[in-house]
Amino acid sequence: MKTYTTKGGKEINVVRDQGTPHLKIQFATGGELPQELSGIFTSEPFAEEAIKGYLGQQETISKSKKTKEK
Numbered sequence: 001m002k003t004y005t006t007k008g009g010k011e012i013n014v015v016r017d018q019g020t021p022h023l024k025i026q027f028a029t030g031g032e033l034p035q036e037l038s039g040i041f042t043s044e045p046f047a048e049e050a051i052k053g054y055l056g057q058q059e060t061i062s063k064s065k066k067t068k069e070k
Contacts, residue, residue, distance in 0.1 A: 001044060003028070004051050007058055012037070014047045023047050 004012040011028035022040040025033060025047055036054045041047040 002048065004055060006055065012051055014041075014044060014051070025051060 001014045006012065010031070012025060013028050014023050014025055016022075017024045017040050020040070022042060023044060023046075024040050025037045027033065034054065036057070037050055041050070
């Protein structure tokens with residue numbers, strides 16, 4: 001399974017939810033997940049879609065902040 005990295009350098013992993021056939025998302029170093037990434041997923045593509053959406057949202061927020069600073 002793939003590993004993703006946030007702009008802040010935190011790694012995001014998709015892992016098997018212990019004792020179930022489902023998947024969940026977690027930060028490699030631990031910590032509380034944002035609402036968009038919490039829950040369980042039935043397949044890897046669904047989990048990856050959630051991660052990509054979250055990372056895209058963070059990128060948009062970052063660009064918005066830079067624009068306001070100018």
